[in-house]
Every structure is written in structure tokens, then in C-alpha cells.
Amino acid sequence: MKTARRTLSLALACALLCAAAASAQDTKEAEASPAMSPEQQAMMEAWQKAGAVGPQHAQLAEHFAGNWNTKQTMWMDPSQPPMVETGKSVDTAVLEGRQIQTQFKGQVMGQPFTGIGFTGYDNVRGKYTSTWTDSMSTGVMVSDGEYDPATKTYTFRGQMADPTKQGALIPIRETIRIVDADHHVMEMFEPHDGKEVRTMQIEYTRAD
Numbered sequence: 001m002k003t004a005r006r007t008l009s010l011a012l013a014c015a016l017l018c019a020a021a022a023s024a025q026d027t028k029e030a031e032a033s034p035a036m037s038p039e040q041q042a043m044m045e046a047w048q049k050a051g052a053v054g055p056q057h058a059q060l061a062e063h064f065a066g067n068w069n070t071k072q073t074m075w076m077d078p079s080q081p082p083m084v085e086t087g088k089s090v091d092t093a094v095l096e097g098r099q100i101q102t103q104f105k106g107q108v109m110g111q112p113f114t115g116i117g118f119t120g121y122d123n124v125r126g127k128y129t130s131t132w133t134d135s136m137s138t139g140v141m142v143s144d145g146e147y148d149p150a151t152k153t154y155t156f157r158g159q160m161a162d163p164t165k166q167g168a169l170i171p172i173r174e175t176i177r178i179v180d181a182d183h184h185v186m187e188m189f190e191p192h193d194g195k196e197v198r199t200m201q202i203e204y205t206r207a208d
Helices: 002-032 038-050 055-064
Strands: 066-074 083-094 099-108 111-122 127-134 141-148 153-162 168-180 183-192 195-206
Touching: 055 083, 055 099, 055 111, 066 099, 127 153, 141 168
Parallel strands: none
Antiparallel strands: 066 083, 066 195, 083 099, 099 111, 111 127, 127 141, 141 153, 153 168, 168 183, 183 195
């Protein structure tokens, strides 16, 4: 029993010495580190504000996070009947809520199709953001957007390189209308013969 008590006492003494040494080291490092200048402090605060998760990010999660069944309608030729196919989309809040990651699987023009996208809100520019890439392309489409609370609609605008026209950039407009907590509708518009036409619609119905 005496031996056990002596061993325990030695262990406690060692732990206290180690804690004291660590505290002293921290104090020395703190004393050695120069105080930030006002400019450095402002820079740090600006970066903290830029990376903060805010109400816009929470709104994106509320509108889009979840598992969805989809119905894709595509108009290759406005004068012809559209192609209608189905798919699934898994949308997940990532980076501690800063982005919504979309993983889509379905069919497009009768072929298996997968896509990955990110939707977020840029605090610095005050814009919603969207990136998209998929199995039918080797490029990435980037667009900026705004949200209209009156119509519950996001509107994104970007450009897409047209492979049939040697990579000429085509302006793209995309709207996402929030119907309710379990439904939203995405529509894509492109210029054709001098006017904007709808080329795709995806209807999302919550699956979980």
C-alpha cells in the first residue's frame, strides 16, 4: 500500500511539473508574439466576416438539403416534343454549412448521366454562387445569382462553352422556384435564333 501511495505521489508531482512547464512556455510564446497592428486586426476581422456562416447559408440548407426524386424535361428543338426522364439528387450541406453539395444521377437523352455541383453564398460579393460539372462535359459552369423572397425564386446567370461552335460562350439563365418545403423547380434558358427559350426543366420532389 505504501509503495502504491508513493508511486501515485510521484506521478502527480510529475504531472504538476509538466503542466507548470507548459504554462510557462505558453506565457513566453505569448510575450514573444508581437501584438497585431490595426491593419492586421482589420484584415483578420475581414477574413472572419468573409468566412462566417450566415442566414443565406441556412436558407440554402432549408431549401435544398435532402434526398430528391427528379423529373427532367428537355427541349432539344422548341418545335418538337420534349424528352422526359427521371433521376435522383442528393444535396448535402458541407464545409460547416457554407456550401450545398449536389450529387445527381439520372438519364439525359437516354444515356446515364451524373453531375456534381456546389451552391453557396459569397459574403464578400453579396451573391449566391453555383458551380456545376457532369459526365457530359469536361468543363465547369460558374454562375452568380440572387434570391427574390417575393417569388421565392433564385436566378443564376453564367456562361457555357458551346462545343458545336468551337467553344463560343453561350449566356445561360437558370431559375429555381421554391414551391414548398418538399418541392422546387429548376428551369434553364438559352438563346436560340435571337431570343431566349427554355431548354430544360427539372422538378424536384423530396424523397426523405
